[in-house]
Amino acid sequence: MAERAVLAYSGGLDTSVAVKWIKEKYGYDVVTFTVDIGNVPNLEAIRQKALDAGAVDAVVADAREQFITDFVYPSLKADAIYEGEYSLATAIGRPLIAQLLVKVAREKGAVAVSHGCTGKGNDQVRLDVGIGTLGPDLKIIAPAREWGMTREELIQYAEQHSIPISITRKSPYSIDENLWGRSIETGVLEDPWVEPPSDVYVWTCDPAAAPEEPQYIEVEFEEGIPVALDGVSLGTVQLIEMLHAAAGRHGVGRVDHIENRLVGIKSREIYEAPAATVLLKAHIALQNLVLTKDQLRFKALVATHYADLIYNGLWFGGLRHNLAAYVDDTQKYVTGTVRLKLHKGTCSVVGRKSPYSLYDLSLATYDKGDAFDQSDSPGFIRLWGLPSRLQARQQRGTIGSG
Ligand code: ARG
Numbered sequence: 459m460a461e462r463a464v465l466a467y468s469g470g471l472d473t474s475v476a477v478k479w480i481k482e483k484y485g486y487d488v489v490t491f492t493v494d495i496g497n498v499p500n501l502e503a504i505r506q507k508a509l510d511a512g513a514v515d516a517v518v519a520d521a522r523e524q525f526i527t528d529f530v531y532p533s534l535k536a537d538a539i540y541e542g543e544y545s546l547a548t549a550i551g552r553p554l555i556a557q558l559l560v561k562v563a564r565e566k567g568a569v570a571v572s573h574g575c576t577g578k579g580n581d582q583v584r585l586d587v588g589i590g591t592l593g594p595d596l597k598i599i600a601p602a603r604e605w606g607m608t609r610e611e612l613i614q615y616a617e618q619h620s621i622p623i624s625i626t627r628k629s630p631y632s633i634d635e636n637l638w639g640r641s642i643e644t645g646v647l648e649d650p651w652v653e654p655p656s657d658v659y660v661w662t663c664d665p666a667a668a669p670e671e672p673q674y675i676e677v678e679f680e681e682g683i684p685v686a687l688d689g690v691s692l693g694t695v696q697l698i699e700m701l702h703a704a705a706g707r708h709g710v711g712r713v714d715h716i717e718n719r720l721v722g723i724k725s726r727e728i729y730e731a732p733a734a735t736v737l738l739k740a741h742i743a744l745q746n747l748v749l750t751k752d753q754l755r756f757k758a759l760v761a762t763h764y765a766d767l768i769y770n771g772l773w774f775g776g777l778r779h780n781l782a783a784y785v786d787d788t789q790k791y792v793t794g795t796v797r798l799k800l801h802k803g804t805c806s807v808v809g810r811k812s813p814y815s816l817y818d819l820s821l822a823t824y825d826k827g828d829a830f831d832q833s834d835s836p837g838f839i840r841l842w843g844l845p846s847r848l849q850a851r852q853q854r855g856t857i858g859s860g
Pocket of ligand 1: 546548549580581632633634641642643717727
């Protein structure tokens with residue numbers, strides 16, 4: 459019996475050709491693996507397609523729940539946003555795919571795993587590093603990085619090898635999507651001066667055409683995790699899908715960003731992340747109510763670092779693990795409700811409450827009931843300003859024109 463490779467299979471032209479190409483080039487029998495993390499594939503149809511393309515076995519899985527629980531929630535709790543713009547949907551999907559590829563390889567006795575990434579992007583890094591960490595003995599094959607075939611040549615290859623492919627009108631964009639967001643690249647978007655044509659957006663309506671009436675939505679969190687919308691407890695997938703629909707209807711969650719890839723390239727990225735935009739905003743707002751200033755400052759530093767680790771494919775590394783433990787510890791009191799207003803492409807926080815709130819009205823108020831003793835302030839300010847006064851006395855030159 460020939461040795462086996464497990465191929466991450468989408469059902470598209472590239473991975474269908476890869477089934478035969480791997481057999482020809484490396485001699486491996488190919489077992490395909492297709493996973494649903496909210497990219498809504500028709501798993502049964504894809505399974506059949508894989509077998510028709512020559513796979514000896516075709517495994518499919520619905521991992522939406524696991525995706526949210528083990529990957530989306532940890533990054534939400536960390537407030538992981540890359541370069542201030544990208545909520546990392548594609549990037550957090552990759553370690554899960556790597557993990558499942560290794561698992562299927564073990565179950566099927568494979569010696570190699572394979573994916574359809576090219577040699578220019580971040581995704582190859584995330585998958586290769588993930589696979590190399592979890593299954594260091596497995597050989598990694600990335601056909602699209604190796605074969606150098608154009609789309610025409612791929613179609614020709616498929617015809618020559620009687621691989622049934624449905625030639626659909628090719629989308630002008632390269633698209634990746636899952637429950638946390640949709641990433642769109644290439645085509646006219648490669649000119650950073652060109653405004654994204656309207657057909658780029660599928661999940662969010664044009665803010666100009668969004669309802670005139672705003673929609674208010676209440677998101678309830680328990681220890682940093684969203685558990686209910688408008689007072690109704692919901693399951694993980696359902697909660698994200700409902701937010702997706704509401705925010706999408708109001709045109710919330712569009713991003714147009716020049717991004718710095720790990721491989722050194724700057725690329726123009728469009729994202730649609732309606733649910734992620736609302737949840738990240740809401741989470742940060744609730745945290746602001748329950749963590750101290752010092753905790754917030756430090757956590758923001760960790761958030762940037764955490765986002766870089768996810769983006770750069772180091773999910774399974776020790777540092778991400780360490781930081782996840784820190785983040786979890788910060789979430790103990792991140793329980794409460796945030797009220798948001800969705801309107802014409804904007805999502806604004808308009809209210810927040812928590813049983814652990816550190817906001818004390820009797821200290822903050824300028825009205826009756828003020829419990830803040832203003833006579834404490836002059837002494838505090840005298841000590842706070844002491845270093846400045848000392849410096850001014852001894853080093854006139856260091857304090858500018860004063
Ligand atoms: N630039 C984003 C990232 O690196 C999105 C990648 C999209 N991938 C794709 N195959 N279209 O995470």
